[in-house]
Amino acid sequence: MPTLNIIQAVNDALRTEMRRDQNVVVLGEDVGKFGGVFRATQGLFAEFGADRVIDTPLAETGIIGTAVGMALYGLRPVPEIQFADFIFPAMDQIVNELSKYRYRSGGQWTCPLVIRSPYGGGIRGGHYHSQSPEAHFIHTAGLKVVVPATPADAKGLLVSAIRDPDPVLFFEPKRVYRAAKGDVPEGEYAIPLGKAKLTRAGHQISILAWGAMWYEADQAAREAEQEGIDCEVLDLRSLQPLDIDAVVASVTKTGRAVVVHEAPRTCGFGAELAALIQERCFLSLEAPVARVTGFDTPFPYTLENEYLPRAPRILQAVRETVRY
Amino acid sequence: MRREPEVSILARRKGANGLPAPAQQTAEAFPLYRVIQDDGSAPPDQIGLADADLVALYRWMVLNRTLDERMVAMQRQGRINFYIGSIGEEATVFGTARAMKPSDWILPCYREHGAALLRGLPLATYICDLLGNAGDVMLGHQMPCHEAWRPALYTSISSPIGTQITHAVGAAWAARIKGDDMVPLVYFGEGATSSNDFHAGLNFAGVNKVPVVFACRNNGWAISVPRERQTASETIAQKAIAYGIRGERVDGNDLLAVHGATVRARARAAEGDGPTLLECVTYRMEGHSTSDDPRSYRPAELVEPWRKKDPLLRMKALLARRGLLGEAEEAKLLADVREVIQLAVKEAEAHPAKPPLETLFEGVYAEPLWQQREQLQELQRALAGDPRVADPRSARR
Numbered sequence: 001m002p003t004l005n006i007i008q009a010v011n012d013a014l015r016t017e018m019r020r021d022q023n024v025v026v027l028g029e030d031v032g033k034f035g036g037v038f039r040a041t042q043g044l045f046a047e048f049g050a051d052r053v054i055d056t057p058l059a060e061t062g063i064i065g066t067a068v069g070m071a072l073y074g075l076r077p078v079p080e081i082q083f084a085d086f087i088f089p090a091m092d093q094i095v096n097e098l099s100k101y102r103y104r105s106g107g108q109w110t111c112p113l114v115i116r117s118p119y120g121g122g123i124r125g126g127h128y129h130s131q132s133p134e135a136h137f138i139h140t141a142g143l144k145v146v147v148p149a150t151p152a153d154a155k156g157l158l159v160s161a162i163r164d165p166d167p168v169l170f171f172e173p174k175r176v177y178r179a180a181k182g183d184v185p186e187g188e189y190a191i192p193l194g195k196a197k198l199t200r201a202g203h204q205i206s207i208l209a210w211g212a213m214w215y216e217a218d219q220a221a222r223e224a225e226q227e228g229i230d231c232e233v234l235d236l237r238s239l240q241p242l243d244i245d246a247v248v249a250s251v252t253k254t255g256r257a258v259v260v261h262e263a264p265r266t267c268g269f270g271a272e273l274a275a276l277i278q279e280r281c282f283l284s285l286e287a288p289v290a291r292v293t294g295f296d297t298p299f300p301y302t303l304e305n306e307y308l309p310r311a312p313r314i315l316q317a318v319r320e321t322v323r324y
Numbered sequence: 325m326r327r328e329p330e331v332s333i334l335a336r337r338k339g340a341n342g343l344p345a346p347a348q349q350t351a352e353a354f355p356l357y358r359v360i361q362d363d364g365s366a367p368p369d370q371i372g373l374a375d376a377d378l379v380a381l382y383r384w385m386v387l388n389r390t391l392d393e394r395m396v397a398m399q400r401q402g403r404i405n406f407y408i409g410s411i412g413e414e415a416t417v418f419g420t421a422r423a424m425k426p427s428d429w430i431l432p433c434y435r436e437h438g439a440a441l442l443r444g445l446p447l448a449t450y451i452c453d454l455l456g457n458a459g460d461v462m463l464g465h466q467m468p469c470h471e472a473w474r475p476a477l478y479t480s481i482s483s484p485i486g487t488q489i490t491h492a493v494g495a496a497w498a499a500r501i502k503g504d505d506m507v508p509l510v511y512f513g514e515g516a517t518s519s520n521d522f523h524a525g526l527n528f529a530g531v532n533k534v535p536v537v538f539a540c541r542n543n544g545w546a547i548s549v550p551r552e553r554q555t556a557s558e559t560i561a562q563k564a565i566a567y568g569i570r571g572e573r574v575d576g577n578d579l580l581a582v583h584g585a586t587v588r589a590r591a592r593a594a595e596g597d598g599p600t601l602l603e604c605v606t607y608r609m610e611g612h613s614t615s616d617d618p619r620s621y622r623p624a625e626l627v628e629p630w631r632k633k634d635p636l637l638r639m640k641a642l643l644a645r646r647g648l649l650g651e652a653e654e655a656k657l658l659a660d661v662r663e664v665i666q667l668a669v670k671e672a673e674a675h676p677a678k679p680p681l682e683t684l685f686e687g688v689y690a691e692p693l694w695q696q697r698e699q700l701q702e703l704q705r706a707l708a709g710d711p712r713v714a715d716p717r718s719a720r721r
């Protein structure tokens with residue numbers, strides 16, 4: 001099995017699916033000859049040509065609206081939004097068109113497509129190259145939202161997303177794009193959407209995380225172990241559909257939960273998770289559900305380390321929750 | 325009135341399908357306006373600036389070029405994280421900015437720091453903004469090359485492409501309502517002409533004859549995407565026709581052409597003749613930013629011809645021909661500019677590397693809400709408990 005980083009795994013998934021199904025096309029800014037600003041589409045233009053690897057003009061609403069039309073007509077487009085921060089010009093197409101097409105046509109028309117986009121902070125990108133917009137889309141019924149943390153998951157989940165009958169937002173953690181390396185199965189490899197991954201079993205407290213923050217959660221759990229605190233860590237991977245059974249099983253067992261995300265706290269997905277946990281695990285809870293998140297500010301530039309919910313802050317929340 | 329040659333005969337040119345091509349679809353309908361010739365000569369009636377101004381503007385162009393080179397070097401050394409330069413586009417930036425009145429707003433994209441410097445943004449302050457340190461007027465909130473400087477009426481830069489275009493229309497409209505003689509100058513690249521805001525902005529401005537100057541820096545590239553993949557229009561200027569406004573195409577490497585066309589566009593706007601879409605044809609000589617290597621998408625042969633068209637060489641030839649700049653003066657100017665930059669870097673780097681912690685929560689609202697107040701305290705407690713909260717190396721993989 002080759003060892004790949006996340007960008008290479010994404011590239012592998014795209015290539016595998018484009019070879020398997022000629023309806024799969026890629027479109028976006030700089031994705032063609034250049035291979036994408038992060039090189040996720042490198043080599044695809046040479047292999048599949050300009051009809052299937054399309055450099056678009058600079059208009060996200062054009063990228064997504066066109067992809068919707070392609071999907072309606074039977075293609076499986078995988079549009080790239082260069083940075084998740086630049087998805088907002090396409091918000092109308094995503095929220096009012098893409099997400100509602102199946103529903104508003106009584107299922108006569110569907111839009112199976114995958115919007116890939118690098119998201120998240122930690123690369124000194126300031127507010128327009130760092131945001132984590134997942135909650136906007138989870139909040140929009142009709143969209144699926146997937147966030148891989150590892151190269152193998154990036155490949156397996158992207159393959160499933162491309163084959164999925166519904167539109168999927170696929171957010172790639174750019175902070176660990178190259179740093180995260182791991183073995184990735186060759187050829188067709190799919191991981192079902194909607195399944196969380198238990199990455200560390202423990203009995204005292206559950207840490208729920210996804211994307212780049214999973215690494216921080218894992219680090220915090222290792223440090224907590226040194227202090228005698230036994231953490232369980234769940235990489236949610238798929239936020240919509242959410243693996244509610246895995247969340248409930250874990251928190252029912254440990255009685256405590258810390259939710260971690262980079263996005264601002266107010267109305268972040270952590271709020272939904274905390275609500276679900278108290279609704280379903282109330283009698284098992286030993287402490288309030290803690291949220292370790294980005295703050296309620298735009299994503300800052302200089303103080304981004306202070307802003308990000310990294311391991312030291314997660315560890316503090318773990319300690320406080322265990323001692324509650 | 326437009327000064328360009330008559331173009332009516334072009335209306336009879338045949339299009340590819342054998343039908344007459346509409347005049348407005350041909351580049352010839354928007355001839356490139358040029359003033360400074362290769363030999364440095366220029367028609368006297370089109371110079372439009374005093375000798376002292378010519379020398380001063382040349383100095384600004386040299387300063388901007390030297391600054392860009394220096395900042396890229398500092399990025400390579402890890403002293404700043406990122407940089408976007410304007411090498412090759414200096415005539416476009418300084419020609420447009422100098423043509424406006426001091427009371428006119430400038431709504432920048434991210435490649436026109438020269439306009440802010442020209443209007444008095446202190447160099448050291450600009451460098452603090454790049455460093456995001458305690459001297460940064462944006463309080464470390466924005467990434468490099470997103471400077472804002474209210475004293476120069478130079479508004480705040482957004483990364484999302486094109487958004488400032490509609491803002492300019494709104495500001496111009498507001499000025500008209502208030503009866504102010506204020507014509508905004510808004511900058512954007514040709515990539516931005518594909519954006520929603522370009523369409524909305526030009527349409528709104530056209531319908532309402534809003535006094536604004538739309539300055540498109542057509543530098544040929546939007547990161548790796550060449551102009552011909554951005555739009556099937558032969559020129560950017562011709563897009564004006566669809567919006568019912570005036571379009572002009574100028575040699576963006578010719579300071580005097582850019583300046584003259586902008587002066588006229590401003591005058592028309594102020595007189596109630598509506599907006600102008602000014603296409604400044606120039607070239608992005610370097611990568612998009614320090615994040616990309618243009619060799620991976622742009623053959624060197626495409627860049628070569630533009631080296632001869634360097635706006636600084638053009639200006640130098642003009643000055644030499646007019647006897648305004650000898651070799652000794654040129655050498656002194658260069659040395660002088662280098663020293664000014666050196667001192668500014670030193671001054672900027674003397675500030676503490678980070679603004680105070682509270683600034684993270686400042687400016688979200690006029691007054692912080694309970695969330696920001698509580699979260700500041702939470703962060704202070706977290707830092708007191710573990711200094712690694714501010715240390716990037718605490719949990720890297």
Ligand SMILES: Cc1ncc(C[n+]2csc(CCOP(=O)(O)OP(=O)(O)O)c2C)c(N)n1
Pocket residue numbers: 029058060082086089435483484485512513514515516517541543545546547608612
């Ligand atoms: C809405 C949006 N989409 C994508 C980007 C990423 N991006 C940054 S600059 C750029 C190219 C801009 O080209 P152009 O407008 O021609 O300006 P230039 O950089 O050439 O001056 C792109 C695609 C962005 N900043 N905003």
